[in-house]
Amino acid sequence: xxxxxxxxxxxxxxxxxxxxxxxxxxxxxxxxxxxxxxxxxxxxxxxxxxxxxxxxxxxxxxxxxxxxxxxxxxxxxxxxxxxxxxxxxxxxxxxxxxxxxxxxxxxxxxxxxxxxxxxxxxxxxxxxxxxxxxxxxxxxxxxxxxxxxxxxxxxxxxxxxxxxxxxxxxxxxxxxxxxxxxxxxxxxxxxxxxxxxxxxxxxxxxxxxx
Numbered sequence: 001x002x003x004x005x006x007x008x009x010x011x012x013x014x015x016x017x018x019x020x021x022x023x024x025x026x027x028x029x030x031x032x033x034x035x036x037x038x039x040x041x042x043x044x045x046x047x048x049x050x051x052x053x054x055x056x057x058x059x060x061x062x063x064x065x066x067x068x069x070x071x072x073x074x075x076x077x078x079x080x081x082x083x084x085x086x087x088x089x090x091x092x093x094x095x096x097x098x099x100x101x102x103x104x105x106x107x108x109x110x111x112x113x114x115x116x117x118x119x120x121x122x123x124x125x126x127x128x129x130x131x132x133x134x135x136x137x138x139x140x141x142x143x144x145x146x147x148x149x150x151x152x153x154x155x156x157x158x159x160x161x162x163x164x165x166x167x168x169x170x171x172x173x174x175x176x177x178x179x180x181x182x183x184x185x186x187x188x189x190x191x192x193x194x195x196x197x198x199x200x201x202x203x204x205x206x207x208x209x210x
Contacts, residue, residue, distance in 0.1 A: 052105040064184035064202045068117055069097050069106055074200050077119030078134035080142050080158055081206040086166040087114035088141075088159050102137050113206070116142075127183070127195030127203055128153070152191035155179040158205060167209045180208035 055069040068077060082091065094109035100120035118134040135142050145157040156162065156179075163169070163177030170176060181188045181195070182204040188195055192203070 052099065052103065055106065057106075057108060064200065066185075067095070067108065067111060068119060068202070072119040075119060076121040076124055076130055076197065076200060077117050077202045078121075078131055079115065079117040079202065079204040081113040081115045081204060082159075082161060083166045083207060084114060086161060086207070088161065091115050091159075098138055100133075100137055102139060117202075118142075119202075122199070124201075125197055127181075127188075127192040127197060127201075130197060130201070130203060131192055153193050155192075155205070163207045163209075166207050175210060177207055177209040180206055182206065 051071050052069075055071045058065045058068055058070055058073070060066060065073060065077070079095075081095075082088070085092075092114050094107045094114060095111035096104050096116035097106040097108070098104045098116055098118045100118070104116075116138075118137055121130060121133055124130040124133065131144075135144060142159045144155060145160075147154045147156055158179060163179055167177035168175070181192055183195060184198070184202055185204070195203070197203075
């Protein structure tokens, strides 16, 4: 919304300046030309921002994109869910929706977890590549701490949050918690580095306990 208003403001400002920058007889012609040129140059930005502002959340519960903005239909997304009281302070008011360029444009405060989904990606075939793209898009807001084993990767923390920050973990490992990965709403049988994606895959990270 702020980008839309900023772009519109710049168009009006430049148009206004062009109006007063020429002789009175040519003001309307000059301002109209500048307005049209600025509008054409800003069409992509205006369209993108309008789409974000008017997007609705997908309501079909059996759709992998359930609860996500409809402008992400047919595209890929990564969600990071934190239990109530465990989310980073800037994500504790609901589930944020962050576009592929890092724009946080919609928050669902009725969702039953806190955190964020980063979406609008296309063309990723591997889960780890998509995960890294989501982390990069948010400026390391969801920075990962990872341990690499011979059998794959273990996610230790996301955004600095360890599973044991949300649940009590026993020193003898009789009970504990871990970052669980879902693919299109179902528990993934492979790790993120081996996960083969669909064109509209949704990867979800959430903390599970045992």
